[in-house]
Amino acid sequence: MKAVVLAAGKGTRIRPLSDAVPKPMLPVADRPLAAHAVDAAIDAGADEIVLVVGYEADEVESFFGSERRGVPVSYAVQTEQNGTADAVNAAREHLEGPFAVLNGDNLYDPDAIERLFERRPAVCAVEVDEPSNYGVLSTDDGTVSGIVEKPANPPTNLANAGAYAFPEKAADWLEVPASERGEHEITDVLARVIEEFAVTPVTLDRWMDVGRPWELLEANEWKLGDLDRRIEGDVSDSAHLEGDVVVEPGATVKPGVVIEGPVLIRSGATVGPNAYVRGATLIGEDVSVGNGVEIKNSVLSAGTSVNHLSYVGDSVLGQDVNFGAGTTVANLRHDDGDVKFTVKGERISTGRRKFGVVVGDRVKTGINSSLTPGLKLGTEATTAPGEVVERDR
Ligand code: TTP
Structure with missing residues (x-):
């Protein structure tokens, strides 16, 4: 399965660290942040990595080159950062068959990515104390029945952890309308997949979204x-x-x-x-x-x-x-x-x-x-x- 890793964002909340180095290339232990997601995908059996790049794309391309650990790496350019669905859509011509999507600024528990790939269609979820700050998954009889962004009354404590194993058909549904914040969101693609397929929630033991500088410190602590x-x-x-x-x-x-x-x-x-x-x-x-x-x-x-x-x-x-x-x-x-x-x-x-x-x-x-x-x-x-x-x- 191909894995699309999103790495085109501007990283505005982590400035000034991202002034010249794009957030996915900031250091987390022995490699850049995005290399952790790429390596988790490779460990889970991805046969090709498609990196979506945009902001300071050269930095990403010069680190990853054309292969990582024997797995081919290709690039899709997102010219404007119009949202995560738009980012995956930029990689549209690379997609054939089922595909995974991971965020290049998230750290995932690698075992969960393996389960995500095995149980596709699937989405990673993490149990959180305050679900109303996240996209929250509702479940019914072991499958995902819906996703709602930052709900006042969350149906579960399962937050969407931004890792998806989509069926091939999802590639036709990437052109979603803009959300309230004006972005084309991958969660709207997920919503469509949930309507048409039985999607398995895969729970992560540990997950982290690196957006702000102290989260980079916490990513390094991990x-x-x-x-x-x-x-x-x-x-x-x-x-x-x-x-x-x-x-x-x-x-x-x-x-x-x-x-x-x-x-x-x-x-x-x-x-x-x-x-x-x-x-x-x-x-x-x-x-x-x-x-x-x-x-x-x-x-x-x-x-x-x-x-x-x-x-x-x-x-x-x-x-x-x-x-x-x-x-x-x-x-x-x-x-x-x-x-x-x-x-x-x-x-x-x-x-x-x-x-x-x-x-x-x-x-x-x-x-x-x-x-x-x-x-x-x-x-x-x-x-x-x-x-x-x-x-x-
Ligand atoms: P965000 O964290 O929402 O955006 P960002 O990384 O640009 O950071 P900030 O909000 O501080 O400006 O992005 C989530 C992931 O999706 C991240 O890996 C970057 C990626 N992304 C794209 O590739 N293209 C886009 O258009 C957007 C919005 C995000």
Whole structure:
């Protein structure tokens, strides 16, 4: 079965991280976010992957190329992001026979994708506490009888998890009218499939939709937690590595470093001397973490440097960031309340008591900058030496 993976979105809620890197290509443990969905589809037996691309398409194409793990990869271009049904429709000419659709920004429990493929027509569902925030599936005698978006009175607690195994006929039903929010939605295609076929709900044990920056952190917490200890880089005898720590070939851990997993140190990265890295942390390719630096529960994207006497906690740093000596991140409010963050101009709760900062590509902080919880620094922003930064820039 072919698997269509949607990766054309603009990722507006995760800005500035998606300013140049499309959301599906943001790092989650040892691969880009969308590669987790692609790999789940391959593990479930997909014989071809069709990636729907649009925003920053080149980034996606240059990573995946024409095959992944022996499975052919092809591309369909969605020129305007008019919705998920429109995205699948862009791949129309690639479709023949039954086909699966997965979101390139979702993390799925891989076993469930295997069951999804086996039991088609099928849709993945996840049990949630507050179904009224989701598309909710109703069921009747073990099959799906309907789907309703964000209902005030949800019929079940089964949220649609955005993974579908459709019958061939569904390819003829992709041109659905625009919804209230002006998008052509794949859920309207699902509604038609439910009318005409017996659709099986496949329950996921774990699922995640990555839309906002702290969800990228949570995605890393999940996938870093799945790693098994593997030390293949150059690690000093006086470094102390505890738990599930992966040091890739070509990475260096210098004397006096303490690492508590889950931590992944990617190739080309250097840690130490005398640094303390705590899980769940991703130290990306060619990152440099220097003397007297503590990094906790954070993502440092490729090429970033935090070289001297700094603290970074519960934060996401984009590519090629440079933190000046003594830059300190606060990740906890004095009133112990949940940290807030601005998404598309609106200040909202992250639901996290511990959350630090989100930093765009090529940001430079001056020495001794103090960065407050929930702060966003846009691409190429700078801070002055000694500055206490409380407002986004
Ligand atoms: P969304 O998360 O709704 O959109 P987005 O990824 O652009 O993010 P934001 O809302 O922050 O701007 O998209 C769900 C999935 O569908 C995701 O994998 C992107 C994909 N998608 C497309 O491929 N084309 C589209 O037109 C839309 C709306 C989404």
